[in-house]
Amino acid sequence: MSAREKIFADIKAALDPLPERVPRPTLPRGVADAQWLAGAGESTDLFSQRATAAGTVCFSSATDCLKWLSEQQVRKIYIPDELSDLAPSFSQITEVTNLYSRDQVDQIDAAFTSAAGGIAESGTIILTDESTPDRLAALAPWIHIAVLRMDRIHRSIEDALATMPDDPNIIWVTGPSKTADVEGILIQGVHGPGIQGCLLV
Amino acid sequence: MAKQLIDTYVRDLDPSVQAAVHRSTASTTDKRHVLLGADFADADSLRKLAGAIREHTIEHLDTYLAQAEESLTRCGAKVHYAVTEEDACRAVSDILKANGITKVVKSKSMVSEEVHLNDHLAAEGIESIESDLGEYIVQIDGDHPSHIVRPIIHKTRGDIARSFEREGLGDYNDDPETITRRARKFMRGKYLAAEAGITGANFVTADTGRLVLVTNEGNSRFCLAPTRIHIALIGIEKVVPSEADLAVLLNLLGRSATGQQLTVYTEFINGPRRKGQPSGPEEMHVIFVDNRRTEVLASDCKEILRCIRCGACLNVCPVYRQGSGHAYRSVYPGPVGAVLSPLLAGDKFKELADLPKASSLCGACNEVCPVDIPIPDLLLRLRHRAHEEHVPSPGTPPMEGFALLGSHPLIWRTAMTFGAAKDYLPLDKMPVPYLGPWLKTRTLPKWRGGKFRSWMKSRKVREGRQGGDDQ
Numbered sequence: 001m002s003a004r005e006k007i008f009a010d011i012k013a014a015l016d017p018l019p020e021r022v023p024r025p026t027l028p029r030g031v032a033d034a035q036w037l038a039g040a041g042e043s044t045d046l047f048s049q050r051a052t053a054a055g056t057v058c059f060s061s062a063t064d065c066l067k068w069l070s071e072q073q074v075r076k077i078y079i080p081d082e083l084s085d086l087a088p089s090f091s092q093i094t095e096v097t098n099l100y101s102r103d104q105v106d107q108i109d110a111a112f113t114s115a116a117g118g119i120a121e122s123g124t125i126i127l128t129d130e131s132t133p134d135r136l137a138a139l140a141p142w143i144h145i146a147v148l149r150m151d152r153i154h155r156s157i158e159d160a161l162a163t164m165p166d167d168p169n170i171i172w173v174t175g176p177s178k179t180a181d182v183e184g185i186l187i188q189g190v191h192g193p194g195i196q197g198c199l200l201v
Numbered sequence: 202m203a204k205q206l207i208d209t210y211v212r213d214l215d216p217s218v219q220a221a222v223h224r225s226t227a228s229t230t231d232k233r234h235v236l237l238g239a240d241f242a243d244a245d246s247l248r249k250l251a252g253a254i255r256e257h258t259i260e261h262l263d264t265y266l267a268q269a270e271e272s273l274t275r276c277g278a279k280v281h282y283a284v285t286e287e288d289a290c291r292a293v294s295d296i297l298k299a300n301g302i303t304k305v306v307k308s309k310s311m312v313s314e315e316v317h318l319n320d321h322l323a324a325e326g327i328e329s330i331e332s333d334l335g336e337y338i339v340q341i342d343g344d345h346p347s348h349i350v351r352p353i354i355h356k357t358r359g360d361i362a363r364s365f366e367r368e369g370l371g372d373y374n375d376d377p378e379t380i381t382r383r384a385r386k387f388m389r390g391k392y393l394a395a396e397a398g399i400t401g402a403n404f405v406t407a408d409t410g411r412l413v414l415v416t417n418e419g420n421s422r423f424c425l426a427p428t429r430i431h432i433a434l435i436g437i438e439k440v441v442p443s444e445a446d447l448a449v450l451l452n453l454l455g456r457s458a459t460g461q462q463l464t465v466y467t468e469f470i471n472g473p474r475r476k477g478q479p480s481g482p483e484e485m486h487v488i489f490v491d492n493r494r495t496e497v498l499a500s501d502c503k504e505i506l507r508c509i510r511c512g513a514c515l516n517v518c519p520v521y522r523q524g525s526g527h528a529y530r531s532v533y534p535g536p537v538g539a540v541l542s543p544l545l546a547g548d549k550f551k552e553l554a555d556l557p558k559a560s561s562l563c564g565a566c567n568e569v570c571p572v573d574i575p576i577p578d579l580l581l582r583l584r585h586r587a588h589e590e591h592v593p594s595p596g597t598p599p600m601e602g603f604a605l606l607g608s609h610p611l612i613w614r615t616a617m618t619f620g621a622a623k624d625y626l627p628l629d630k631m632p633v634p635y636l637g638p639w640l641k642t643r644t645l646p647k648w649r650g651g652k653f654r655s656w657m658k659s660r661k662v663r664e665g666r667q668g669g670d671d672q
Contacts, residue, residue, distance in 0.1 A: 002282070003282040003283060003284045003491075007266075007437065008266075010499070011262050011266070011498060012263055014495055025253040025254055027448070031247070102393055102427060121462075122463045129474060133479050134480055135422070140389075157451065158445075161444045161445065161448050164411075168276065168475060170469040172468075174462070174465050175465050178465060179334050180459075181335035181338075182358050182380055183225075183377065185377045187377055187381040190384070190385060190417075191332065191388060191392075191422075192466070
């Protein structure tokens with residue numbers, strides 16, 4: 001008997017004697033929404049408010065973002081081709097590249113990538129392989145700024161789950177990489193970005 | 202006098218460790234409570250709904266597991282099954298060897314702890330680095346995690362600084378920020394050199410075959426960015442019917458585990474990278490592990506399979522807070538571990554049969570459980586099983602004397618009559634077995650035994666009924 005056959009036979013043997021089985025519960029719409037969501041105002045504002053609360057730095061314009069980034073210690077910025085509109089202005093502050101490779105992981109301090117969507121309820125940025133092809137670029141630099149179109153913001157976590165894109169790698173990002181492993185003290189930037197940004201367009 | 206092993210462990214525990222565990226678990230419990238209260242008018246109903254989703258799933262595990270396999274296969278993943286601990290380890294090393302891989306990075310997975318994967322890979326000459334900061338420290342120290350979510354809750358920054366110094370990660374420095382930066386730098390090299398990433402999964406959706414992975418550090422994501430093969434080791438019970446169910450479960454998981462609305466990174470993975478994509482593993486293997494879960498499913502404790510490993514029951518448990526995780530002598534500590542560990546021990550059940558007794562049955566674990574597992578009931582069922590299997594219980598007073606009294610009315614009546622003599626004995630100065638230490642700080646009330654029978658008799662007479670058999 002194969003491992004698969006044995007496991008399924010054992011499951012069947014365990015479940016067969018049950019006199020009845022718990023039926024699938026119905027999930028009323030919005031059942032797990034935060035109670036304040038309905039009265040929380042417009043989604044873009046709510047997204048910014050929640051993302052900020054989660055530790056994400058939000059920018060409402062490229063100008064604001066440029067101003068902020070010019071105050072950071074940034075040696076090299078990665079801007080992929082699909083966001084090439086941003087390159088001219090950001091190349092005023094430091095070197096900009098459209099190539100991200102493993103050898104450059106230590107040189108690129110900031111990277112822009114495009115987000116597939118967002119979630120207002122939790123201030124979450126949604127990345128997919130299709131929207132953000134280079135997984136490392138959105139993860140390895142100290143500063144990662146996701147460019148998010150406001151019309152792609154879902155209202156709730158439930159809404160985002162109801163319309164999952166057809167993509168083998170979907171990532172929800174809610175704030176910067178962090179840990180509290182050492183004596184419960186919160187430190188940002190463990191493996192991923194120490195600063196997570198979001199530019200709303 | 203013989204002691205329960207857990208009592209002995211707690212007595213010898215460093216008070217500073219005990220204080221740190223208490224502080225950290227209490228503050229996480231508070232955060233959980235505040236956030237659930239702020240976000241939900243009726244968090245309790247949501248917990249019960251999540252419990253029903255999980256109970257429904259495990260009671261239809263044959264259907265959903267088969268469906269998950271079908272979905273994953275459709276998405277291009279290879280699905281394997283492992284009956285035992287050894288099978289699971291071998292499945293992983295076979296895939297690695299077939300691809301000539303000797304360096305892997307791992308993200309935190311309780312099932313990999315359970316099957317001792319790292320020991321196996323080391324024996325096979327494969328370098329496997331834990332990438333979660335806490336798990337990495339556990340690994341370099343040759344230690345074991347003491348909490349499901351916070352593996353090094355029992356270590357101080359000084360302990361960690363010494364370990365890092367020993368491993369050549371820099372001079373002694375106990376600043377948590379420096380520790381984290383050093384780990385970041387070290388791990389970068391390991392991620393980029395690794396050829397495979399090993400992960401677990403918090404959930405697997407049956408209808409779409411999505412593995413859900415949650416981390417705060419971003420390490421599981423890093424394990425799946427520069428590597429070419431992804432291997433996921435997953436307990437068969439991790440399946441959920443659909444993404445709609447995740448709305449309930451994910452909303453409870455982060456809040457219950459760490460007091461966060463959502464964990465920082467929530468990843469959904471179903472399949473290797475697609476054609477034309479520049480990064481991500483080209484191959485995805487999913488190994489569904491039984492390792493006695495089907496035995497648990499067949500037992501009277503199957504509800505424990507609902508568990509989503511949030512650690513809330515550890516944080517709230519007065520015994521865990523005193524004893525920390527290693528007191529439980531097994532991979533899963535705390536109330537969930539007191540149920541799960543003996544069940545997963547198989548023919549070594551007797552060795553862990555004392556764990557279900559390490560509880561006052563206060564019920565706090567059930568009240569905080571995001572999937573409403575009736576842990577106190579399960580503890581009682583396991584205590585009963587230990588009794589049935591004649592597992593000795595050191596430190597427990599023998600109850601044969603009481604059983605004799607309680608089942609022979611004449612002896613009982615006699616004892617009640619002469620029991621009053623106890624009021625004249627200097628009990629605090631006598632060596633009373635089992636009660637000695639207790640009596641040194643307390644006094645017993647005056648003897649009132651035997652009054653109940655006469656009261657009962659007079660009551661029946663007053664009501665004009667027959668006294669009947671008063672035995």
